[in-house]
Amino acid sequence: MLGAVRQPGDALAPVVFYLIVGMLFPLALGSDPRLLAQIGPGAIWIAALLAVLLSLHKLFRSDLDNGYLDQLLLIPCPLFLLIGARLLAHWLQTGLPMLLVTPLLAESFGLDYALLPVLLAALALGTPVLLLLGAINEALTLTSRGGALLALLVLPLYVPTLVFGSGAVYAVHFGESPAGHLSLLAALALVTLLFAPWAVATALRISID
């Protein structure tokens, strides 16, 4: 777990990427404030998704390279607990900083301040889900060739989170209650939390032996 604080430079990469992608939207689409306010929640969610996806690549690779993973598989403690801890550390490194800079992005899209709480809540629920599901696929593709494979595999899994997460913010935007979206997101988070560490452990076993 101490390994999680290894390279602060690496830790910043997803956050920087998040900000950059977010800022690409106004650059590409023009700075009409109404347009930006309209696409803002969705764009921020996309940026978050891509940032998490990017951070996955280094999730297990260095562990694989320095033999840490092999040792992990030998420890008598149940693997999924160790994996769970590892993933939590990873989220604290990537998801949490993303949440912290989200207000900056929200401002760059000119989003109504009222949207900020629901945006943060949705991202807080959603980014762990994205991370967990992505980790499963990252573990599966650990020993395979082809870099774009991970993105292809992960896209179907990300759809519900994106729909509910982005939908929650848009609900508030249109003056409705985000309760439905958020509770579904929460349910998704709970279920993923329960089964994903096991799935990641299984996937790791498949990849490493």
Next chain:
Amino acid sequence: MSVIKEYWHKLSSAKHFYPIAGALLPWFIIPALLMLAWGSWQGLVVAPADYQQGDSYRIIFVHVPAAWLSMMAYMVMAINGAIYLVWKIKLADIVAESAAPIGASFTFLALATGSLWGKPMWGTWWVWDARLTSELVLLFLYLGTIALRGAIDDRQRAGRAAGLLGLIGAINVPIIHFSVEWWETLHQPATVSKFSAPSMHPSMLIPLLVMALGFTLFFFAVLMIKIRAGILEQERHSRWLSALYAEAPETTATYSAEGNLAAMDESNE
């Protein structure tokens, strides 16, 4: 009980299944082709034009069976993948691997025919409703599974990885369908009713069901061939297989099922 166990043991061995697949093949393909022929005839010629949609609705006779097949093939793939993951039965892995490309091609067909139906009817090639989105995601899942298998060199590892992915996908597709549908009903109640299928007159429904059944049998026929190819591929160095083919070809009457098949006329698909 031990009879069942023995039977199961035999069935799950590639060596025993190989001739069974060959024997089953004609029982699948011939009814399939007959049903497809009859269904096509009924659907294209005999059934009356639709009151609202005119003749373009006839696409439904290939679109619906293709969509149905895309989901059934996924179930076959996911279940066999899971069996391989848990019980390590090699034949299950071959079945899962065989089902994937068939399913993918029919998913593509479902999407394409759906667009061809949608364009003249509702003016658009595509719409992000629950059904179409789920079908598109299904295509990605298929492609992802096939790609994953190709990207992992070790056969066993590839099979297990694909098995796990298949399971995850199987859970995922209903969730996606539900999530998009739920989101739709909040925002676009009108669109949902646009795509709901009207109740069908028997002159249209019966050919549709026959086509669906024909597609299903066709799937199993092709699956049998692919399984045999898969077995040949995997077991090519085993003794039972070389014993089978190193002998004079005249003795292998059953196994020339494929040869007969290629000669059959397929002009009415």
Next chain:
Amino acid sequence: MSEFFAMGGYATYVWSAWGLTALVMTMNLLLPLRQCRKLRVELEQPE
């Protein structure tokens, strides 16, 4: 007869759909058959 082919003006769509179906089904049938035959030929070679 030409009415049949015209499909009430929707000819392009209907026949594209059915043609695509025929293509997909034929490929699904022929490719595995060819694979089988190729493998069997290989097996029948004296080694």
